[in-house]
Amino acid sequence: MSNTATRIRLAGAVVAAAASIAGLAACSSPAPSGDAAAAAPAAACEPAKGNVTLQYWNTVPGMDQVVALWNKNNPNIQVEMKNISNDQYGTIGNALKAGKAPELAQVGYDELPDLRTQNAFVDASACADATAAKSKFVPWTWSQTSFGDTGVFAFPQDTGPMALYVRSDIFKKHDLEIPKTWDEYAADAQKLHDADPNLSITFFDPNNAEWFNGLLWQNNAEMYGYSGDKWHVTVESDQSKQVAEYWQKLIDAKLVRTDLAHGSTPMYAAYQKNQIATYVGAAWGYSMFRDNLPDQSGKWTIVPMPTWGSSAASGDWGGSTVAFMKGNTHLYESVKFNSWLNTDPEALALENKLGGLYPAATAGSALPALAEGVPYYNNEKIFDVFADSSKNIDTSFTWGPTQKTVNLALQDALAKAAAGDGKLADALTAAQAAALKSMQDQAIPAVAGN
């Protein structure tokens, strides 16, 4: 940005601030008139006359190199990117408020309904390439980015199909079989604890709602539904209680640790000291262990997530989309770039190598890098496990429009329970109440239950 531009913008800010003092009494935004209130029609999809520059904000390590590759081959559609990993949703939210959102931005699946409720997206379904992209992505990802095929608001980028990371050496030492169900997992937890009280099968981080939600997803515990012009809040359900009660038992019997925050230095230290035997994680976690615990190379194996009874269902934890943001006047070009970024094998391979992304595109599993054995994991083809997991993820799972608030409430209550004040199942009650309250605050029509 040139200095002149900065100065003009600054001057504008001064004027705007002065105006805002004058207009404070009337600072509420006016109610939209009848026409404006109707659902906004899909924006037009016309190619621009001249060259176009798109802004793309993301948090992916190495994404600058992927963008450079695109820019080299597409002189007419140049992409400028900005890394916003410092404060992803704060940055996006502020830009939206200021009317300065980029054309494209990285948004996690669980934040899609939240941001759409803030009118953050444009519908790209006027672009033929956008609607045709449906067949290229894993079904649940498309279901979430298209909000059940009601538009095209984002393209899926990566996913976090879940699996179980196992320290095979510890399991061998204590003569344990790889658990196939959660019941077997609990039995193994008891055996490990009996053999060595300082050894836990895993840890339960109460401050990680995203992980807990992945467990709920696996058990088909739908948190939200939409019908009759209303959200139906079912955070507290029989399925979610089953998950909460399962982990409550493990915590009560002191079979899992509750003092470790996911991804923190103490967590890695506990793994380093061989105090924990498994990790219930997502595909993107493979590089965490590889990079943070190099000494344990060859000791880990990755197997399917333990299941609930005979159901093969798995869960997803994390992953992101690249959304078409409000004010985007270059949808045609944005779709072209977004489509290349998330389905082109060369781009996907680079994103996997540099950023550790596990692609949401179905073509992703055919990438050479994902078909090979991984040295850290005894040259096992770990991505086959994640590909199978991905196929077993419930496609109808829906996130809520105030997910961030609900996640915080869930975490606070899970933490209380983990510290002995109440039960994990109570946290579901708290999260259910927080969901209804936050939706009421945002004037979003909602009811409890189906």
Next chain:
Amino acid sequence: MTDIATRGTRVVATTGGRSRHNGGGPRAGTIIAFLIPFFLPFVLFYLVPIAYAIGQSFLVVRRTGGQYGTSYTTFGGFDQYVQVFQNTEFWNSIGRIGLFGIVQVPVMLFVALIMALLLDTPLLKLKAFFRIAAFMPYAVPGVIAAIMWSFLYSPQLSPVVDVLKAIGLQPDFLGPGAVLWSAANVSTWLWTGYNMLIMFSALQAIPQELYEAAKLDGASNWAIAWKIKVPIIAPSIILTTVFSIIGTLQLYGEPAVLRQISSNISSTFTPNMLAYAVASGNNYQQAAAISVVIAVVTFVLSFGFMRLTSKRAGL
């Protein structure tokens, strides 16, 4: 140098001559020119945000058009404030920092006072070293200090915990009961030196003649410290208390960092953390109301304390 000195004199002259010139003419221009560097940022980055927050706190969100309809804000009276006062998490956070302040502020200021008095006695050697050493923690950015302490608290990483375990103790610095005091310890470590320095510089300003007179009257060092030094620097002690009350009410950094490794610090642990959590959930109006309430409470408590103490101390 000369230029600045001349200007300085002119300002004094201008202020002094206000009654004669009644503020008009080129001198008013000079005053304005000198005040603008302060007032412009003060208005832009202080008054405007406060006014904006107050404005936001009287709004509520409404929506038309169903699931993903269009939202707008409208005047809601005291609705947001009613919700703040009905929110148990808000009262819990106030209770928490109340407890924190009642214990941490007196402890910190007492330690700071003792250190300042020690530095002021002729008995102590290596004064410059101790002064710098005590002030050093303040030079460490608060977040860095909190990260450092969080490593000392973590049972996985801490040599302190290892030593305590070796002698048979089972410390849990991050447990639900202890974590508030662990945060208080970080604040104390960070701010004691700073408060000590304010008190110490007040001590330095006391004329030596007073001590000589006291000595002639047979006062011991102890009596000089408690009967002369402390009463004279009372205004500094009051000032540091007010700063500490404000700092406590605005507590955010230390618990927010400890939260990274301890789930026993909730997202609503302090009022500021609550406001942040509410704002991150897009409820800016409610967050604004919480901020206004915190500001009013801070104002009442700090000015209330000053009035109370100034009457008592006869200042």
